[in-house]
Amino acid sequence: MKQVDTKTVRLKAMDYLARREHSRRELALKLARKFPDSDELDRVLDTLAADGLQSDRRFTGSFIRLRVQGGYGPQRIRAELRQRGISDALIVEQFSEQDVDWFAVAEVVFLKKYADVNLDDPRERAKCMRYLQYKGYDIEHINALL
Numbered sequence: 576m577k578q579v580d581t582k583t584v585r586l587k588a589m590d591y592l593a594r595r596e597h598s599r600r601e602l603a604l605k606l607a608r609k610f611p612d613s614d615e616l617d618r619v620l621d622t623l624a625a626d627g628l629q630s631d632r633r634f635t636g637s638f639i640r641l642r643v644q645g646g647y648g649p650q651r652i653r654a655e656l657r658q659r660g661i662s663d664a665l666i667v668e669q670f671s672e673q674d675v676d677w678f679a680v681a682e683v684v685f686l687k688k689y690a691d692v693n694l695d696d697p698r699e700r701a702k703c704m705r706y707l708q709y710k711g712y713d714i715e716h717i718n719a720l721l
Contacts, residue, residue, distance in 0.1 A: 581615045588619055589628065596634040599624065628672025635661050635669040643675055646684040651711020681707065681716040695721060 584606060591597055591605055599620055606616050620705050623629040635656060642652045649670065656666050685707065700721060707717045 579610045579613045579615065581619060584610055584613055584615045584619045585589070585622070588623055592623070592628055596637045597629065598631050598634045598656075598659040599629060600662055602629060631661055632669070633700060634659075635665055636672065639669055639673050639675075643673070643680055646680065646687070647708060648681060648711030648713070648716065649675075649677055651709075654711070676703060677712070677716055678719055679710045681720055684710055684712075685720045 587609055588606055591602060597605070602623075603620055604618060606613070606619070608617070608626055614696055620629065638656060638659075639652055642655070653666055653670075657663070685703070688706065689699075689703050692699050692703060694703065703721065707720070708714075
């Protein structure tokens with residue numbers, strides 16, 4: 576197989592980053608699939624981070640905002656960030672910087688899907704609870720709504 580040069584790997588990484596923010600781990604996985612025999616990946620990722628083109632901090636903030644707009648709760652967002660290689664310390668830092676009112680977000684999600692549902696029916700109530708848990712809300716948020 577042909578060895579890929581640093582410039583080619585960097586250009587592909589910048590192409591990915593131009594579309595959306597990526598965590599270092601996500602970017603490394605994508606580049607490893609594209610260039611499986613390249614020894615340049617770590618060097619390119621280090622250079623991109625040093626140049627400010629790739630930032631796990633910026634990715635985390637952007638990801639949290641995007642998922643909150645999608646109606647997802649803190650538990651699910653944290654789990655998804657961990658899957659993307661973000662450290663727990665950075666997750667905690669970014670969550671405190673975002674200053675999200677999770678009760679308000681949960682209420683919007685709840686009203687959007689269950690505004691007309693009779694919560695006196697145990698089956699409907701359980702269904703609603705399962706949905707909110709799936710979306711990533713704590714039992715504290717769910718109980719406040721129900």
